[in-house]
Amino acid sequence: MISAQTRVLMKHSLTQLCLFVFIVSGMAAFSSCANIIPPGGGPRDSLPPRLVMSVPKDSAVNVSSKNIILTFDEYVTLQNAQENLIISPTVEHTPLVDYKLRNVTVKLKDSLEANTTYSFNFGEAIRDVNESNIAKNLTYVFSTGNKIDFNNYSGRVIVAETGKVDSTLLVVLHKNLADTAIVKERPRYYTRLNGKGEFIFRNLPEGKFAVYVIEGQGNYSRRYNDSTRLFAFRNDPVTINGNTIPDTLYAFQEFKPKEKSTASPQSKSSPITKEDKRLKYSLDLENGQQDILSPLSFTFSRKLTSFDSTGFVLYDTGFQKLSGYEFSLDTGKTKVTLKYKWKENTALRIWIAKTAVADSAGVTLAKADTIRFVTKRESDYGSIRIRFSNLDLSKNPVLQIVSGEKLVESVPLTQADFIRKLFKPGSYDLRILYDANKNGIWDTGHFGTKQQPEIVQRIPRQLSIRGNWDNEVNVSL
Numbered sequence: 001m002i003s004a005q006t007r008v009l010m011k012h013s014l015t016q017l018c019l020f021v022f023i024v025s026g027m028a029a030f031s032s033c034a035n036i037i038p039p040g041g042g043p044r045d046s047l048p049p050r051l052v053m054s055v056p057k058d059s060a061v062n063v064s065s066k067n068i069i070l071t072f073d074e075y076v077t078l079q080n081a082q083e084n085l086i087i088s089p090t091v092e093h094t095p096l097v098d099y100k101l102r103n104v105t106v107k108l109k110d111s112l113e114a115n116t117t118y119s120f121n122f123g124e125a126i127r128d129v130n131e132s133n134i135a136k137n138l139t140y141v142f143s144t145g146n147k148i149d150f151n152n153y154s155g156r157v158i159v160a161e162t163g164k165v166d167s168t169l170l171v172v173l174h175k176n177l178a179d180t181a182i183v184k185e186r187p188r189y190y191t192r193l194n195g196k197g198e199f200i201f202r203n204l205p206e207g208k209f210a211v212y213v214i215e216g217q218g219n220y221s222r223r224y225n226d227s228t229r230l231f232a233f234r235n236d237p238v239t240i241n242g243n244t245i246p247d248t249l250y251a252f253q254e255f256k257p258k259e260k261s262t263a264s265p266q267s268k269s270s271p272i273t274k275e276d277k278r279l280k281y282s283l284d285l286e287n288g289q290q291d292i293l294s295p296l297s298f299t300f301s302r303k304l305t306s307f308d309s310t311g312f313v314l315y316d317t318g319f320q321k322l323s324g325y326e327f328s329l330d331t332g333k334t335k336v337t338l339k340y341k342w343k344e345n346t347a348l349r350i351w352i353a354k355t356a357v358a359d360s361a362g363v364t365l366a367k368a369d370t371i372r373f374v375t376k377r378e379s380d381y382g383s384i385r386i387r388f389s390n391l392d393l394s395k396n397p398v399l400q401i402v403s404g405e406k407l408v409e410s411v412p413l414t415q416a417d418f419i420r421k422l423f424k425p426g427s428y429d430l431r432i433l434y435d436a437n438k439n440g441i442w443d444t445g446h447f448g449t450k451q452q453p454e455i456v457q458r459i460p461r462q463l464s465i466r467g468n469w470d471n472e473v474n475v476s477l
Contacts, residue, residue: 048135049076049128056142063142066108068120070140075101075129084123088189088203089116115145119203141203151240154200155247157193157213157232161442163431163458165197169230169251170216173201173209177237179447182212182224190222208237213251227254235450252445252453279363283371290375292342293424302359303333311356314340315349345377381422382465388416390477398433398440400456401463410440425467430459432477
């Protein structure tokens with residue numbers, strides 16, 4: 001027979017068991033209908049891959065192995081390795097570059113030179129797998145001799161004609177000091193420019209090198225064989241040692257490439273319509289108004305073989321013929337220009353005879369034409385005054401005013417102030433040409449005669465001109 005105390009204990013245990021089953025059942029029911037949300041991630045990885053080990057060891061000496069293994073702290077990938085990797089000194093054959101997991105391998109095909117410091121700059125090639133963070137300009141160095149060379153050579157490259165920089169250019173060093181080396185031989189060293197036009201060579205041996213700047217796209221041999229491409233040279237070799245000072249090199253095109261015709265030839269398979277046969281022209285008027293600071297130009301749809309200036313007549317509104325004007329045809333035979341001393345806010349007429357112009361097929365205008373327009377007011381223009389400080393007048397400075405890529409005006413400066421009563425409103429870039437031969441234009445360089453190009457200094461601030469406004473700026477050079 002079960003005692004009363006035992007029955008109390010059994011009842012208490014049963015109650016605890018039921019409570020446990022109820023809790024477990026409730027949790028199961030809750031988990032079956034709830035969405036399980038994984039824990040949120042941490043901040044985005046913004047750190048580039050870090051080199052943790054290399055074989056041979058970074059900055060090792062007395063190296064003989066041509067196989068290199070670089071190990072990083074995370075999985076990596078390579079992008080455009082052959083274009084990015086710079087090996088100094090240069091090698092004749094393209095090395096094999098590969099990656100797997102956390103390793104990047106380089107296998108050289110060339111024999112290693114004795115007592116030489118080699119450096120491998122990977123540019124933007126090495127990136128992590130997850131976020132593509134770049135191990136920018138990661139450089140690995142070793143020497144086949146018993147010491148590492150630590151000499152540097154740095155500087156800047158400027159495009160002489162514009163004062164701007166071109167980061168696609170390369171600076172190259174030749175051990176052979178003859179002028180023919182840049183044409184016939186692979187350079188001993190080369191490096192890229194950064195976005196500011198700056199360059200630096202590291203781990204150079206002591207010695208003298210010829211210095212050049214060439215365009216860096218294509219041509220793995222890094223030679224200069226096209227005088228229409230940007231190029232620069234140092235007149236004398238640079239002496240590399242622990243005290244080499246920075247340089248500034250000025251790139252130029254010795255000859256301008258011929259401009260390609262923008263006219264699209266008539267397709268042989270497409271018949272020429274009646275509309276195509278007509279000789280047409282366009283005018284550079286702005287909403288029927290003529291700029292009082294510029295000539296008026298007619299641009300024709302085809303090259304002209306016949307031009308009669310007497311077939312163009314300038315009249316006032318009463319059709320009284322004016323004097324002092326000149327119509328002329330440009331050398332390209334497609335543009336007729338009217339030069340005249342315009343008066344502000346004046347209505348004018350131009351009469352064009354039907355036979356004033358003709359193309360090679362003898363096609364003339366469809367009919368005589370009359371053009372009506374009005375000259376702009378002086379209040380449509382702004383006055384400008386530019387005060388220069390530190391302007392060296394002994395260098396024959398010429399102020400160049402530029403809109404976009406177009407040189408609007410060149411003005412020789414004989415004093416530190418430039419004043420113009422009327423100037424067309426807009427935003428302009430300013431440059432100073434140091435005109436060595438005083439001909440008013442920029443002159444290129446010539447490698448054969450060791451003549452450097454004339455230098456243009458770009459002024460970093462823009463000139464913004466407002467109409468009917470006195471625009472004054474101070475420029476410190």
